[in-house]
Amino acid sequence: QKEVEQNSGPLSVPEGAIASLNCTYSDRGSQSFFWYRQYSGKSPELIMFIYSNGDKEDGRFTAQLNKASQYVSLLIRDSQPSDSATYLCAVRNSGYSTLTFGKGTMLLVSP
Amino acid sequence: GAVVSQHPSRVICKSGTSVKIECRSLDFQATTMFWYRQFPKQSLMLMATSNEGSKATYEQGVEKDKFLINHASLTLSTLTVTSAHPEDSSFYICSPGPLGQETQYFGPGTRLLVL
Numbered sequence: 049q050k051e052v053e054q055n056s057g058p059l060s061v062p063e064g065a066i067a068s069l070n071c072t073y074s075d076r077g078s079q080s081f082f083w084y085r086q087y088s089g090k091s092p093e094l095i096m097f098i099y100s101n102g103d104k105e106d107g108r109f110t111a112q113l114n115k116a117s118q119y120v121s122l123l124i125r126d127s128q129p130s131d132s133a134t135y136l137c138a139v140r141n142s143g144y145s146t147l148t149f150g151k152g153t154m155l156l157v158s159p
Numbered sequence: 160g161a162v163v164s165q166h167p168s169r170v171i172c173k174s175g176t177s178v179k180i181e182c183r184s185l186d187f188q189a190t191t192m193f194w195y196r197q198f199p200k201q202s203l204m205l206m207a208t209s210n211e212g213s214k215a216t217y218e219q220g221v222e223k224d225k226f227l228i229n230h231a232s233l234t235l236s237t238l239t240v241t242s243a244h245p246e247d248s249s250f251y252i253c254s255p256g257p258l259g260q261e262t263q264y265f266g267p268g269t270r271l272l273v274l
Contacts, residue, residue: 089270151201
């Protein structure tokens with residue numbers, strides 16, 4: 049059974065702070081890792097994906113992957129109230145399989 | 160990213176009726192369509208995978224006779240919830256393939272409420 053675990057939150061941070069969202073996964077064969085943002089009542093939108101160990105930066109977002117620890121995280125710098133949403137971690141074990149999602153972490157950014 | 164539309168965005172129906180949800184891939188040919196369901200405060204769960212011109216593959220626990228999927232063209236896939244019951248109330252989201260894409264995009268979703 050492939051599992052993706054996330055703390056449900058909410059994670060509360062003040063505007064301008066760094067938000068750190070974490071995700072662990074059970075399948076060591078997992079090869080690609082995705083972060084999605086989902087606003088209430090909306091479908092998920094892709095923030096970024098990462099394949100290799102280390103950091104990947106895209107604007108205010110940084111994804112970090114540690115395959116040995118089976119851990120992936122998302123850092124959001126200079127958090128804005130508009131970043132308040134649920135962040136879903138998703139894992140794929142090969143290019144020919146579907147995504148397994150975590151339940152998501154709710155992030156609340158206060159002005 | 161892929162442009163995907165779903166119709167309707169929201170539907171309320173009586174128990175026992177059937178509801179059809181359309182998913183259109185607007186800017187590329189989707190040989191595969193993934194259908195997900197999301198209950199409140201839960202994760203997205205894959206229901207079935209449809210391939211253009213062939214029968215859909217359903218995940219364990221999903222009744223194929225209740226959730227009819229048709230993928231007749233490369234741009235359109237439909238999910239029909241037959242004889243809907245209140246426990247079928249959920250957020251249904253489609254996502255076009257093909258497999259092997261680096262990323263996976265989602266349609267805007269259809270909120271189904273069965274009374």
